[in-house]
Amino acid sequence: MTTTAMNPGRLDGRLVLPGEAGYDEARTVWNAMVDRRPRMVVRCASVGDVVAAVRTARELDLELGVRCGGHSALGLAVPDDGLMVDLRPMGGVRVDPVRRRAWVQGGALLGALDREAQRYGLATTAGNVSHTGVGGLTLGGGMGWLARQYGLACDNVASFTMVTADGDVVHASPTENPDLFWGLRGGGGNFGIVTEFEFRLHPVGTRALVAEYTFPLDRALPAFRHWRDLNAEAPRQATFTASLGGDGQVVLGFVWVGDPAEARKLLPAMRGLGRTVATRVHEPSYVELQRQDDTTGRHALRRYSKGHYLRRLPDEAIEAFLLRGSTGSGEGLPNAGLQAYGGAISDVPDDETAFSHRGTVFEFGCGTGWTDPAEDAARKASARRCAAALAPFASGVYVNALSDDGAEGVRRAYSPDKLARLTTLKTAYDPHNVFHLNHNIRPAR
Numbered sequence: 001m002t003t004t005a006m007n008p009g010r011l012d013g014r015l016v017l018p019g020e021a022g023y024d025e026a027r028t029v030w031n032a033m034v035d036r037r038p039r040m041v042v043r044c045a046s047v048g049d050v051v052a053a054v055r056t057a058r059e060l061d062l063e064l065g066v067r068c069g070g071h072s073a074l075g076l077a078v079p080d081d082g083l084m085v086d087l088r089p090m091g092g093v094r095v096d097p098v099r100r101r102a103w104v105q106g107g108a109l110l111g112a113l114d115r116e117a118q119r120y121g122l123a124t125t126a127g128n129v130s131h132t133g134v135g136g137l138t139l140g141g142g143m144g145w146l147a148r149q150y151g152l153a154c155d156n157v158a159s160f161t162m163v164t165a166d167g168d169v170v171h172a173s174p175t176e177n178p179d180l181f182w183g184l185r186g187g188g189g190n191f192g193i194v195t196e197f198e199f200r201l202h203p204v205g206t207r208a209l210v211a212e213y214t215f216p217l218d219r220a221l222p223a224f225r226h227w228r229d230l231n232a233e234a235p236r237q238a239t240f241t242a243s244l245g246g247d248g249q250v251v252l253g254f255v256w257v258g259d260p261a262e263a264r265k266l267l268p269a270m271r272g273l274g275r276t277v278a279t280r281v282h283e284p285s286y287v288e289l290q291r292q293d294d295t296t297g298r299h300a301l302r303r304y305s306k307g308h309y310l311r312r313l314p315d316e317a318i319e320a321f322l323l324r325g326s327t328g329s330g331e332g333l334p335n336a337g338l339q340a341y342g343g344a345i346s347d348v349p350d351d352e353t354a355f356s357h358r359g360t361v362f363e364f365g366c367g368t369g370w371t372d373p374a375e376d377a378a379r380k381a382s383a384r385r386c387a388a389a390l391a392p393f394a395s396g397v398y399v400n401a402l403s404d405d406g407a408e409g410v411r412r413a414y415s416p417d418k419l420a421r422l423t424t425l426k427t428a429y430d431p432h433n434v435f436h437l438n439h440n441i442r443p444a445r
């Protein structure tokens with residue numbers, strides 16, 4: 001196939017058509033419920049390839065999807081009968097340890113960023129599963145174990161290089177296209193395809209500590225209240241976590257990045273949570289910490305999840321969390337979790353980035369993974385019930401935690417003034433909504 005915009009022989013990467021080697025691998029994403037068939041996949045290996053792919057999609061009037069890590073719960077990267085830009089060949093990371101900077105290509109996974117930066121004891125905020133894409137995570141905000149110390153992933157971006165809907169290459173930084181720089185920090189993939197992120201790195205060392213205290217459901221409430229109160233005083237190195245899984249047991253604790261000896265000073269207070277059925281304190285390296293959820297978060301399961309941001313965690317919210325929208329035994333209920341925000345996330349002035357809800361105290365999420373399509377409806381319904389039970393306490397939602405929430409979800413993810421500003425930016429950069437396979441900011445007509 002040759003179009004005006006793309007001659008496959010001239011690509012640095014490769015055009016992959018249905019039936020060809022690599023086609024099924026490229027269209028297979030994290031959520032196994034996603035089974036869509038692009039008309040073509042462009043495995044981009046250079047900025048020039050991305051430009052050619054965007055221009056081709058427009059010339060042929062094809063829907064355009066952008067794949068980095070493939071973790072979008074809806075599989076937004078994969079357009080049915082459209083053109084899929086597969087950025088994974090652009091997965092490189094270059095670190096300057098003296099300037100403490102990393103230049104990360106648009107298709108890189110978090111694991112590559114962690115690995116390269118950790119060679120020098122450096123890191124920047126990245127998510128909790130190493131096979132998540134830097135692209136989608138950072139453009140939506142980017143929460144991780146370093147965020148309370150150094151801000152979200154997007155707060156650590158010094159500049160972006162982006163291909164626009166017209167196929168132009170632009171830069172965004174505090175001094176170049178500052179409006180776009182604002183929007184790319186939280187506005188998702190709405191404005192173009194980012195081919196490079198320049199990140200600030202921090203000297204975090206290589207060590208971490210994870211503390212987990214397990215309680216039976218019937219003894220969890222007082223422990224949970226105490227844990228919530230300790231969170232309010234916690235040092236920024238600590239990110240408090242709570243989870244409730246299939247075994248019906250509640251695990252309360254924290255993750256610490258930095259000197260474990262400092263972390264251990266928190267343990268006497270944690271022992272005050274009460275009598276546990278199990279206690280686990282371990283000291284992974286930072287890179288091990290960043291991979292410890294890779295298996296539970298693995299590819300190839302059918303998935304459904306929901307989330308909320310919470311500004312407060314009153315006792316009633318804890319009770320709702322423990323019930324997970326059920327009055328029954330707990331069988332078939334989704335996993336539920338909380339992760340603390342605060343610290344450096346809330347230091348950033350609210351109007352500095354498109355990312356909203358910096359006053360969040362906890363992020364709530366519930367989700368489930370399964371293999372049998374016959375379970376689809378029941379699994380989704382249980383996650384929806386669980387999220388509905390926490391909805392009265394919600395103050396918004398993380399755009400990267402949205403699933404099938406549609407336009408209403410986008411309205412919950414951004415404050416009204418930010419949504420208005422994002423709409424103006426979208427109208428300027430992508431008036432025809434070429435980039436609409438995302439949590440979409442619609443251009444003004």
Ligand SMILES: Cc1cc2nc3c(=O)[nH]c(=O)nc-3n(C[C@H](O)[C@H](O)[C@H](O)COP(=O)(O)OP(=O)(O)OC[C@H]3O[C@@H](n4cnc5c(N)ncnc54)[C@H](O)[C@@H]3O)c2cc1C
Nearest residue numbers: 068069070071072106127128133135136137143189194297
């Ligand atoms: C197992 C798992 C763990 C997670 N853990 C965390 C976590 O700890 N912290 C957190 O904040 N989030 C987390 N998330 C949510 C995650 O941030 C979002 O799912 C995000 O969209 C994933 O990005 P991706 O590149 O992997 O996904 P993709 O499906 O490849 O991309 C999603 C969308 O992002 C856009 N996009 C991606 N790359 C680019 C690019 N280079 N330029 C322009 N647009 C682009 C496109 O619109 C695309 O449709 C997790 C998700 C999963 C499934």
